[in-house]
Amino acid sequence: MDWGLENRLNRILKPDTGRTVMLAVDHGYFLGPTSGLEDPGRTVEPLLPYADSLMLTRGVLRQCIPASSDIPVVLRVSGGTSILSELSGEGLTVATDDAIRLNASAITLSVFVGGEGERETLLNLAKLCDVGQKYGIPVLAVTAVGKDMVRDARYLGLACRICAEIGAHFVKTYYCDGFEEVIANTPIPVVIAGGKKIGEREAIELAHNAIKAGASGVDMGRNIFQSDCPVGMIRAVRSVVHENATVNDAFEIYRQEKDARG
Numbered sequence: 001m002d003w004g005l006e007n008r009l010n011r012i013l014k015p016d017t018g019r020t021v022m023l024a025v026d027h028g029y030f031l032g033p034t035s036g037l038e039d040p041g042r043t044v045e046p047l048l049p050y051a052d053s054l055m056l057t058r059g060v061l062r063q064c065i066p067a068s069s070d071i072p073v074v075l076r077v078s079g080g081t082s083i084l085s086e087l088s089g090e091g092l093t094v095a096t097d098d099a100i101r102l103n104a105s106a107i108t109l110s111v112f113v114g115g116e117g118e119r120e121t122l123l124n125l126a127k128l129c130d131v132g133q134k135y136g137i138p139v140l141a142v143t144a145v146g147k148d149m150v151r152d153a154r155y156l157g158l159a160c161r162i163c164a165e166i167g168a169h170f171v172k173t174y175y176c177d178g179f180e181e182v183i184a185n186t187p188i189p190v191v192i193a194g195g196k197k198i199g200e201r202e203a204i205e206l207a208h209n210a211i212k213a214g215a216s217g218v219d220m221g222r223n224i225f226q227s228d229c230p231v232g233m234i235r236a237v238r239s240v241v242h243e244n245a246t247v248n249d250a251f252e253i254y255r256q257e258k259d260a261r262g
């Protein structure tokens with residue numbers, strides 16, 4: 001790995017723990033208006049001190065995040081479909097020079113293994129990995145899961161392994177039973193998405209189980225910004241990721257923050 005690429009990756013996966021708390025707010029790229037992200041700048045502002053990076057589109061970055069912010073940016077560079085269409089037909093939406101101009105610490109796209117867009121999205125991943133290698137920018141592959149796919153260790157393991165083989169530097173997937181198997185077969189760091197909003201304790205437990213199974217962190221969105229106490233949630237998840245906090249201790253952090261804010 002070259003110096004620039006390694007340095008950028010170290011801005012996201014913190015060298016002291018080898019783990020990361022990524023805050024994902026890119027949902028609008030295919031969902032459009034998303035509850036909690038009506039005003040993304042306002043949503044993320046109190047969360048930034050507790051996030052190791054921010055995953056978002058260039059539109060939201062340019063319009064809503066002050067350039068004075070020093071949060072590392074994981075720039076989503078795929079899209080072109082919406083919830084009204086066949087999602088797996090994503091293409092690349094950002095030119096390399098714009099990603100560099102926006103000072104992206106990593107670039108990211110979704111791949112749809114087993115979906116109609118499998119070939120196209122995996123070939124896009126390959127193109128992006130070439131860009132990443134050329135300019136020293138790490139690539140995060142996101143394993144999107146079609147409605148008719150089962151989120152089990154066999155499927156997610158297959159998708160993650162393919163991303164690693166193509167050259168992704170880290171991969172985001174979903175937690176599942178037998179997650180240790182996914183980790184064992186994926187020779188790059190794996191972070192988990194939070195998925196749809198669930199109870200706060202349940203989301204903390206999800207992060208805890210993933211870390212215990214060997215995940216390198218979380219790239220969490222809705223379970224943080226749709227919580228009744230987003231700061232409490234990100235602080236709780238952070239304690240699990242970077243301090244190996246127990247579920248009870250982490251939940252207590254959330255609870256106390258919520259109480260303090262009334």
Ligand code: R5P
Nearest residue numbers: 024193194195219220221222
């Ligand atoms: C989906 O592909 C988006 O990239 C989101 O960033 C991702 O799903 C993580 O957000 P959440 O924790 O809300 O699932």
